[in-house]
Amino acid sequence: MVYAMSDLHGCYEKFAKMLKKINFKDSDTLYILGDIVDRGDGGIKILQDIMTRPNVIVIQGNHDFSARRLLKMLCMPENEAEYEKAREHYAFWSIDGGQPTYRSFVALSFEEQKKILSYMNSFLIYDEIIVNNNTFFMSHTVPEKNRMLNFENLLWQEFIAGEPEYDKQYFDNKYIITGHTPTAFIDPDCKGKIYKKNNHIAIDCGAVFGNPLGCIRLDTLEEFYVEGN
Ligand SMILES: [Mn+2]
Numbered sequence: 001m002v003y004a005m006s007d008l009h010g011c012y013e014k015f016a017k018m019l020k021k022i023n024f025k026d027s028d029t030l031y032i033l034g035d036i037v038d039r040g041d042g043g044i045k046i047l048q049d050i051m052t053r054p055n056v057i058v059i060q061g062n063h064d065f066s067a068r069r070l071l072k073m074l075c076m077p078e079n080e081a082e083y084e085k086a087r088e089h090y091a092f093w094s095i096d097g098g099q100p101t102y103r104s105f106v107a108l109s110f111e112e113q114k115k116i117l118s119y120m121n122s123f124l125i126y127d128e129i130i131v132n133n134n135t136f137f138m139s140h141t142v143p144e145k146n147r148m149l150n151f152e153n154l155l156w157q158e159f160i161a162g163e164p165e166y167d168k169q170y171f172d173n174k175y176i177i178t179g180h181t182p183t184a185f186i187d188p189d190c191k192g193k194i195y196k197k198n199n200h201i202a203i204d205c206g207a208v209f210g211n212p213l214g215c216i217r218l219d220t221l222e223e224f225y226v227e228g229n
Contacts, residue, residue, distance in 0.1 A: 002131050004138060005215040006033035006179025007061070009208035010040025010100060012049075017226040018215050026055060031127070033179040034061020034140035034160070038097035039208045043067075044104040044116065051119045060123035061140040061180065062160040066093055067101050068120040075106065075113055125156050128174075131218040135174035142178055145170050169198040177216070182206035194223050
């Protein structure tokens with residue numbers, strides 16, 4: 001079976017509960033569509049767990065990108081200027097949920113820090129797979145339809161900070177799975193639930209904001225939810 005979830009944002013307990021709920025096995029594959037770290041305090045713990053699992057594939061979110069860049073600049077700067085620049089950015093990152101990530105990262109050994117940064121550097125920008133005759137394009141987010149249909153000219157940044165048009169169907173023959181935008185912001189009726197409409201599947205249910213963590217099984221389009229911390 002192939003599963004997708006997104007925007008764990010440090011919710012380690014919900015993540016662990018979900019793996020139990022779906023009975024996640026070595027023969028299964030899990031896609032995590034970004035924003036593993038920040039806001040909640042278990043982001044580094046989730047990374048340490050999934051980096052030992054070859055059947056977990058991560059697609060980068062904007063928080064993962066900023067965190068990796070700043071942690072590297074702060075904890076292993078190339079020079080004094082880079083460190084000073086990182087100190088300035090840290091103020092913004094820390095308001096945007098970076099503090100718990102920074103705190104648990106600096107508590108690790110230098111070797112473990114290097115392992116985590118190198119793992120985060122392996123995250124994909126997007127992926128496209130076929131499961132049970134359905135095609136799924138997956139990324140943290142996507143740009144508006146006109147940009148997306150002009151695929152060759154897209155910038156990688158558009159897959160971590162783009163603003164999807166969930167009211168428009170982009171493709172007739174494939175689903176687009178995204179995180180990044182809590183589903184309550186797409187449609188208030190979808191609060192805490194996966195949004196499926198116009199060949200969009202939006203899976204960020206806002207777990208870190210007290211909503212359930214959602215997960216979708218691509219083989220059957222079945223949805224799973226866990227509540228808790
Ligand atoms: Mn995001």
